[in-house]
Structure formats: structure tokens, C-alpha cells
Amino acid sequence: MYEFHLFVCVNERDQPKQGCRDRQAHDLVELFREKIKAQAIPATCRVNKSGCLGKCAQGPVVVLYPQNQWFFKVTAEKVDEILATFLHV
Numbered sequence: 001m002y003e004f005h006l007f008v009c010v011n012e013r014d015q016p017k018q019g020c021r022d023r024q025a026h027d028l029v030e031l032f033r034e035k036i037k038a039q040a041i042p043a044t045c046r047v048n049k050s051g052c053l054g055k056c057a058q059g060p061v062v063v064l065y066p067q068n069q070w071f072f073k074v075t076a077e078k079v080d081e082i083l084a085t086f087l088h089v
């Protein structure tokens with residue numbers, strides 16, 4: 001059991017529409033996982049790749065459960081800030 005689940009949309013859309021995959025969402029997944037592992041808290045939070053979360057124009061989209069907290073236009077620079085909202089690191 002994990003205390004938190006972070007869902008990162010990695011969906012690909014048919015061109016010319018852009019999905020989160022086109023906005024480097026896979027890099028975000030790896031970055032979230034690396035940061036969580038580096039802080040020795042991997043059992044606390046699970047980072048999941050997700051399909052489309054329905055907010056494609058605001059991608060990359062990340063949602064945190066159970067808080068149901070959404071993050072839009074996520075960049076690598078925002079990863080620490082997002083983790084700090086619930087991990088208190």
C-alpha cells in the first residue's frame with residue numbers, strides 16, 4: 001500500500017494534436033521516480049504512467065491521489081515543488 005499515487009499522463013495523440021507524451025512526460029516520470037528514490041521514500045509514493053486525463057491542452061498533466069490535486073504544464077523545474085506539497089521533504 002502506498003500513501004500517495006502520482007499519475008503522470010504519457011498519452012500520445014494523433015498529430016497535429018499534442019499529447020503529454022509530446023511534451024516530455026516520460027522524462028517527468030523518470031525524474032519523479034529518481035527524486036523519490038533519492039529521498040529514500042519509495043514506499044510512500046507510487047509514480048504511475050497514465051493515459052489521457054482529459055486536459056491535453058494543459059499538459060503535461062499530473063494528478064496526485066488521494067488529494068485529487070492537479071498540476072498542469074508541469075516542467076522538470078516544478079518537480080521538487082510538487083513533491084514538497086505532500087512529502088514534506
Ligand code: FES
Nearest residue numbers: 009019020053056
Ligand atoms: S494527453 Fe495528457 S491529458 Fe490528454
